[in-house]
Amino acid sequence: GKSxxxxxxxGLAGVKIARDLVDAKYDVTVLEARSRPGGxxxxxxxxxxxxxxxxxxxxxxxxxxxxxxxxFKLPLTNITVLNCGMRDDxxxxxxxxxxxxxxxxxxxxxxxxxxxxxxxxxxxxxxxxSRVEQELQNRGASAWTAARHIMEFLMGxxxxxxxxxxxxxSDELQQVTHVMKDGMQSFIERLIIGDDGGNEIxxxxxxxxxxxx
Numbered sequence: 001g002k003s004x005x006x007x008x009x010x011g012l013a014g015v016k017i018a019r020d021l022v023d024a025k026y027d028v029t030v031l032e033a034r035s036r037p038g039g040x041x042x043x044x045x046x047x048x049x050x051x052x053x054x055x056x057x058x059x060x061x062x063x064x065x066x067x068x069x070x071x072f073k074l075p076l077t078n079i080t081v082l083n084c085g086m087r088d089d090x091x092x093x094x095x096x097x098x099x100x101x102x103x104x105x106x107x108x109x110x111x112x113x114x115x116x117x118x119x120x121x122x123x124x125x126x127x128x129x130s131r132v133e134q135e136l137q138n139r140g141a142s143a144w145t146a147a148r149h150i151m152e153f154l155m156g157x158x159x160x161x162x163x164x165x166x167x168x169x170s171d172e173l174q175q176v177t178h179v180m181k182d183g184m185q186s187f188i189e190r191l192i193i194g195d196d197g198g199n200e201i202x203x204x205x206x207x208x209x210x211x212x213x
Contacts, residue, residue, distance in 0.1 A: 003026050005018075006028075006029050012188065019194065029202045029204060030202065031204050032205050033207065033208035036205065038188045052184050056179050059178075074180055074187060075180070077181055100151060107126075110130060110164060111168070123163070
């Protein structure tokens with residue numbers, strides 16, 4: 001008979017390993033502590049779309065996922081960080097993207113004009129002292145908040161903690177990445193089902209492993 005294999009964890013790594021083993025004719029069972037697969041990949045379905053609550057970006061260098069996505073014929077949307085996590089052309093997306101561009105330009109100008117700033121001045125302090133933050137707040141508080149979150153995510157810190165001397169990631173803002181139109185969860189589900197649905201991975205949920213002997 002087939003050799004039996006137990007995979008602990010139904011995140012992306014566990015499911016991918018299980019898929020390779022099943023395709024190689026092993027008898028595979030995946031034990032997952034949660035009630036769903038995917039680990040950090042978790043998509044929430046809305047009425048006419050889905051939102052990724054965990055992993056969402058597929059970068060051009062991630063050929064494994066891109067190749068499998070093409071193989072499974074899963075639809076992708078090309079985006080940049082300026083509209084990250086947003087999958088339509090609504091006014092809110094355009095407005096937030098414009099705010100990100102304005103914050104980026106303000107930071108570049110502050111670094112260029114205010115050479116007297118030292119490393120103890122934070123990005124937020126500089127934006128407040130130059131009244132840039134107040135101007136953005138007046139234009140739209142929600143778009144300013146969203147833009148700030150995007151910039152802080154990209155730069156790996158909070159505006160009130162980062163020095164105004166921090167490197168401004170202008171190139172990264174223009175980098176094209178991808179998101180799955182139906183959410184990253186659709187990718188995990190296809191890995192589990194397989195190419196033709198005839199060799200689906202045996203997933204056992206709500207089964208935390210506390211000890212291996």
